[in-house]
Amino acid sequence: MISAEIISVGTELLLGDIVNTDAAFISKKLAEVGIPLYHQTVVGDNAERLESAIRDALSRADILIMTGGLGPTCDDITKNIVSRVFSAPLTMNDDAARTIKAYFDDMGRVMTENNLSQAMLPEGAVMLENHHGTAPGVRLNKTLADFDGEKCVIMLPGPPRELEPMWNESVMPYLREISPYVLYSLNLHLYGIGESAAEAVLRDIMNSSENPTVAPYACEAEVRVRITARADTLEECRNVCRMMSDRIRMTDIGKYIFAESTSDDEASEVMVRRMIDLCRKNSLTVATAESCTAGMIAARIGDIPGCSDVLEGGVVSYSNEVKMNVLGVSEDVLQKYGAVSEECAAMMAEGARRVTGAGIAVSVTGIAGPGGGTDEKPVGTVCFGVADEHGCVTSTEHFGSMKDRGKIRRLTTSAAFMKLIRRISEKYRT
Amino acid sequence: MISAEIISVGTELLLGDIVNTDAAFISKKLAEVGIPLYHQTVVGDNAERLESAIRDALSRADILIMTGGLGPTCDDITKNIVSRVFSAPLTMNDDAARTIKAYFDDMGRVMTENNLSQAMLPEGAVMLENHHGTAPGVRLNKTLADFDGEKCVIMLPGPPRELEPMWNESVMPYLREISPYVLYSLNLHLYGIGESAAEAVLRDIMNSSENPTVAPYACEAEVRVRITARADTLEECRNVCRMMSDRIRMTDIGKYIFAESTSDDEASEVMVRRMIDLCRKNSLTVATAESCTAGMIAARIGDIPGCSDVLEGGVVSYSNEVKMNVLGVSEDVLQKYGAVSEECAAMMAEGARRVTGAGIAVSVTGIAGPGGGTDEKPVGTVCFGVADEHGCVTSTEHFGSMKDRGKIRRLTTSAAFMKLIRRISEKYRT
Numbered sequence: 001m002i003s004a005e006i007i008s009v010g011t012e013l014l015l016g017d018i019v020n021t022d023a024a025f026i027s028k029k030l031a032e033v034g035i036p037l038y039h040q041t042v043v044g045d046n047a048e049r050l051e052s053a054i055r056d057a058l059s060r061a062d063i064l065i066m067t068g069g070l071g072p073t074c075d076d077i078t079k080n081i082v083s084r085v086f087s088a089p090l091t092m093n094d095d096a097a098r099t100i101k102a103y104f105d106d107m108g109r110v111m112t113e114n115n116l117s118q119a120m121l122p123e124g125a126v127m128l129e130n131h132h133g134t135a136p137g138v139r140l141n142k143t144l145a146d147f148d149g150e151k152c153v154i155m156l157p158g159p160p161r162e163l164e165p166m167w168n169e170s171v172m173p174y175l176r177e178i179s180p181y182v183l184y185s186l187n188l189h190l191y192g193i194g195e196s197a198a199e200a201v202l203r204d205i206m207n208s209s210e211n212p213t214v215a216p217y218a219c220e221a222e223v224r225v226r227i228t229a230r231a232d233t234l235e236e237c238r239n240v241c242r243m244m245s246d247r248i249r250m251t252d253i254g255k256y257i258f259a260e261s262t263s264d265d266e267a268s269e270v271m272v273r274r275m276i277d278l279c280r281k282n283s284l285t286v287a288t289a290e291s292c293t294a295g296m297i298a299a300r301i302g303d304i305p306g307c308s309d310v311l312e313g314g315v316v317s318y319s320n321e322v323k324m325n326v327l328g329v330s331e332d333v334l335q336k337y338g339a340v341s342e343e344c345a346a347m348m349a350e351g352a353r354r355v356t357g358a359g360i361a362v363s364v365t366g367i368a369g370p371g372g373g374t375d376e377k378p379v380g381t382v383c384f385g386v387a388d389e390h391g392c393v394t395s396t397e398h399f400g401s402m403k404d405r406g407k408i409r410r411l412t413t414s415a416a417f418m419k420l421i422r423r424i425s426e427k428y429r430t
Numbered sequence: 431m432i433s434a435e436i437i438s439v440g441t442e443l444l445l446g447d448i449v450n451t452d453a454a455f456i457s458k459k460l461a462e463v464g465i466p467l468y469h470q471t472v473v474g475d476n477a478e479r480l481e482s483a484i485r486d487a488l489s490r491a492d493i494l495i496m497t498g499g500l501g502p503t504c505d506d507i508t509k510n511i512v513s514r515v516f517s518a519p520l521t522m523n524d525d526a527a528r529t530i531k532a533y534f535d536d537m538g539r540v541m542t543e544n545n546l547s548q549a550m551l552p553e554g555a556v557m558l559e560n561h562h563g564t565a566p567g568v569r570l571n572k573t574l575a576d577f578d579g580e581k582c583v584i585m586l587p588g589p590p591r592e593l594e595p596m597w598n599e600s601v602m603p604y605l606r607e608i609s610p611y612v613l614y615s616l617n618l619h620l621y622g623i624g625e626s627a628a629e630a631v632l633r634d635i636m637n638s639s640e641n642p643t644v645a646p647y648a649c650e651a652e653v654r655v656r657i658t659a660r661a662d663t664l665e666e667c668r669n670v671c672r673m674m675s676d677r678i679r680m681t682d683i684g685k686y687i688f689a690e691s692t693s694d695d696e697a698s699e700v701m702v703r704r705m706i707d708l709c710r711k712n713s714l715t716v717a718t719a720e721s722c723t724a725g726m727i728a729a730r731i732g733d734i735p736g737c738s739d740v741l742e743g744g745v746v747s748y749s750n751e752v753k754m755n756v757l758g759v760s761e762d763v764l765q766k767y768g769a770v771s772e773e774c775a776a777m778m779a780e781g782a783r784r785v786t787g788a789g790i791a792v793s794v795t796g797i798a799g800p801g802g803g804t805d806e807k808p809v810g811t812v813c814f815g816v817a818d819e820h821g822c823v824t825s826t827e828h829f830g831s832m833k834d835r836g837k838i839r840r841l842t843t844s845a846a847f848m849k850l851i852r853r854i855s856e857k858y859r860t
């Protein structure tokens with residue numbers, strides 16, 4: 001069984017200036033392709049410690065993924081140390097040199113000698129093209145007597161916007177080729193049920209199923225059930241996952257499932273995409289009226305490319321004046337029930353729908369903290385409204401006074417999407 | 431010279447399900463207190479590999495910081511392995527047991543025997559209180575014959591909202607005590623100049639100054655110059671940094687500095703806080719009119735607790751209908767100049783100011799991509815307006831068609847704050 005390790009190189013990681021998202025990205029991708037990973041290591045731009053980390057990793061694993069330290073300055077030593085450990089001297093790679101020159105031409109910038117040093121690759125290495133920067137990636141396979149067999153090292157630049165496309169284009173196809181089987185995951189997205197409650201329902205299935213495996217895990221605003229199949233073909237994996245998904249949909253947690261995603265999707269945006277899809281299918285445009293979230297709901301819709309056929313816009317009504325003057329909330333309601341009330345939420349949603357001309361509008365008004373809570377309406381109390389041609393529904397949620405402002409606002413945003421999803425599913429199902 | 435290492439324990443890190451933000455947080459804090467860190471390691475919930483990682487780390491460093499694996503289930507093995515390596519058997523810690531019981535009482539939940547296992551600490555250990563979860567932290571100092579001297583291990587729970595407060599309350603004071611000196615940083619925040627241009631101006635200062643050190647680094651929307659001093663007292667550090675800051679302000683990059691922060695601040699929110707401060711000082715309220723950012727600017731203001739005395743609200747005018755009907759942009763302007771024009775931006779800013787009653791309003795309208803670009807107005811073109819009692823100014827920025835939608839929208843958001851900061855500084859300086 002082949003296994004991999006990750007070594008990330010960079011003093012900025014050891015100083016905490018950047019978070020090692022590369023390691024998480026690569027780990028997830030290795031899991032997708034079924035290659036086990038038992039260690040991630042971070043070391044700085046120091047030759048001795050880097051060499052020692054490489055030797056430790058090669059003594060344990062067959063594939064070594066290295067990130068960072070491929071830049072043009074003298075700090076960037078990854079290739080040099082790999083060259084030494086693999087006894088593969090650096091030589092000028094013509095393809096790499098041509099690609100780097102072309103990159104500078106395209107940007108209209110002058111190439112320096114430093115930059116050309118990036119085209120020096122270990123003898124026998126394969127260049128991995130970088131369409132978003134100057135540092136080419138490198139793959140080198142070689143039988144090393146010191147380590148008792150063939151080892152593979154893959155070196156990638158640190159910036160995620162360079163690394164991630166290179167991984168998908170050049171590394172993933174190679175790993176799929178050498179991996180003994182295909183691994184595939186299907187995520188069921190649940191809202192309104194906790195992880196342990198979902199686990200209780202699924203326990204028998206989880207215990208009795210080895211392929212696919214079934215595991216729930218908690219995300220901030222939802223629970224995901226991940227179904228993972230291992231088979232000889234992708235087709236077979238998909239079938240196995242599909243059958244398990246159907247089986248889970250028939251259990252008591254079926255009603256909490258609002259979307260599915262595969263491991264390649266951006267699972268984090270599934271909720272927003274589901275809402276947009278439902279709007280699109282029903283020719284509905286959407287608008288928002290936001291108090292405590294102050295624009296987060298609209299901005300999340302705006303994150304999705306091509307949202308303009310669905311998103312009309314919205315009103316951030318942080319002050320009571322804007323609630324009254326722009327959205328038409330009555331002073332009476334504000335005085336009698338307060339801004340954090342279902343009465344106010346209803347007028348906000350109706351107002352947003354009216355002034356934007358949208359087919360459906362969602363409103364939120366709540367207390368995100370840390371101040372502003374009362375005994376009756378503690379921090380974490382949020383009122384929601386959804387208005388459409390059929391009328392307006394309101395609700396109140398309590399996200400807990402222990403949570404921080406950011407979390408309460410994020411949970412509020414997710415709840416708003418779920419309220420739109422449920423309203424459209426109920427009233428418009430096409 | 432003492433040094434530290436970090437070992438993060440958790441299979442979820444090796445699967446890429448979560449990003450190791452704990453390691454970045456701890457690394458930054460160790461840098462602040464002047465304790466060098468040369469390795470970060472991640473291993474799974476596997477006894478053999480964990481013990482081996484601990485032994486490797488202790489052979490290199492004096493202080494071992496461990497995160498994760500302190501939960502109540504049988505997967506959680508960190509304390510057991512540390513107990514073995516340190517020959518310090520786990521015993522029931524009465525303080526820890528009391529604290530865990532009190533935590534469950536407070537939440538109105540029933541404690542299980544599993545949870546009480548979290549109160550078992552290695553003999554001789556100090557409990558570190560956890561106010562946000564059930565797993566207490568642990569610090570253990572012991573002279574180990576195997577490793578030639580006194581070693582310190584600090585174990586903390588993995589969830590950042592538990593770990594970070596515990597670090598600040600219990601770990602940082604201890605590290606400050608054992609660190610031979612005080613390290614202190616002051617950040618100068620620059621906008622409108624690149625990292626290499628800033629470095630060119632600062633090169634002589636950087637080369638001639640050893641204490642404090644001066645280093646520029648690029649963040650997404652700004653450049654920071656970090657001044658770091660090392661001295662016997664915090665007072666002395668502050669003075670040294672202050673003098674260097676004054677010196678840098680007199681160079682050619684002085685005019686790009688818009689704010690300062692210390693290492694303890696949330697440096698990432700400095701721009702928004704600076705804008706809010708300027709509004710507050712000049713009794714100005716603020717509003718937004720957002721097209722391509724769709725609420726991100728208002729939401730960033732809403733991130734800051736206590737923003738309600740400054741933020742009136744805003745309008746997300748994604749569609750032309752909302753630009754016309756809510757903000758009063760004329761159809762004429764839209765037809766003649768298009769939605770992405772300074773003419774439209776001016777009417778959006780004026781409209782936002784009018785309908786919200788705010789003292790100052792900022793507007794953005796642009797092409798975030800990936801679609802929608804033309805030869806004349808490529809992806810990345812964004813028009814801005816700022817309206818106040820003195821009138822309205824507009825401008826156009828080009829954030830580059832190579833960048834992704836998310837990045838263009840984040841750069842647009844930062845530019846909007848800078849335009850507010852510069853307008854207020856120019857017209858209102860109190």
